[in-house]
Amino acid sequence: MRILLFGLLLAVTACRRPSSQIKSTLTPVSSSSEPADYSRYLKAGDEVVALGSKPIWSLTINPSKNTMRFKTPDGDSINTPVPDRITDSNGGFRYTADLASGRLLAIFRPDSCVDALSGQRFDYRVDVTAQGKHYVGCGVSLRQMTLLQDIWVLTELNGKPVSADSEGRERPRLEFMLTEGRVTGTTSCNRLSGSVRADSRQLQFGPLITTKMACLNDSGNLENEFLQGLQTQSLSYQVGERQLTLLRNNVSLMTFKKVD
DSSP states (O other), X not given: OHHHHHHHHHHHHHHHSOOHHHXXXXXXXXXXXXXXXXHHHHHHTOSEEEEEETTEEEEEEEGGGTEEEEEOTTSOEEEEOOOOOEEOTTSOEXXXXXXXXXXXXXXXXXXXXXXTTTOOEEEEEEEEEETTEEEEEEEEEOHHHHHHSSEEEEEEETTEEOOXXXXXXXXXXXXXXXXXXXXXXXXXSSEEEEEEEEOSSEEEEEEEEEOOOOOXXXXXXXXXXXXXXXXXXXEXXXXXXXXXXXXXXXXXXXXXXXXX
8 A cells, every 4th residue: 555655656756756858949049138239230321220030030230231131031132222211109210211112111019029149139110111022020129229329317316316426526427338348438537448238228237347446425325326226237228309317117226417
């Protein structure tokens, strides 16, 4: 009887625990929340990027060069001047270009999209029609990152306004150089530098190095609070023409204004 009960217990345990062979077929879910790396597109001046993996294709839109380039699965490139960007009512957008071989149509629909080849998340699902063929993939607009690349001075921290101290020290400021993955600036009394990575929604600072000048009076408290906020694991951001807001858990952490 004991042997029978022991055998039944082993059978139940085996049913509840997947074998190593079954485990090897499961797709792991990445826990990484690091922003995607778009630095090479920013360096090239690309403002919109779309990629497909089945088959492999790419679409880039570069306003500075006035070029929309579609690289076909065969490796050929279709180049055309950038058409007008038409915004749709659902928040998406599209481009239409007339070619000698027909029409090139690219439609960006807002929806979380994961590239099957890289596992990278994008903000849009993309449909491209070219030379009578239809392609699907994922895409992103880099406009937010382009606006982020500037010099910003801190105006608010943790809901409190920030001004120059009584000794005339300037407010903290940051300068983003995403094409190099770098950030520089000041804490108001010390210079800082380090690495930074951003995508269209979030940014993440790497280790930050500061000089070692003593911060007197309230400057020391401001520096500590400022650096502690920057070293949050991951921050989302909102950027316009003149204002940058860093958010933690969707709550405003810091507000900056653009330096003229």
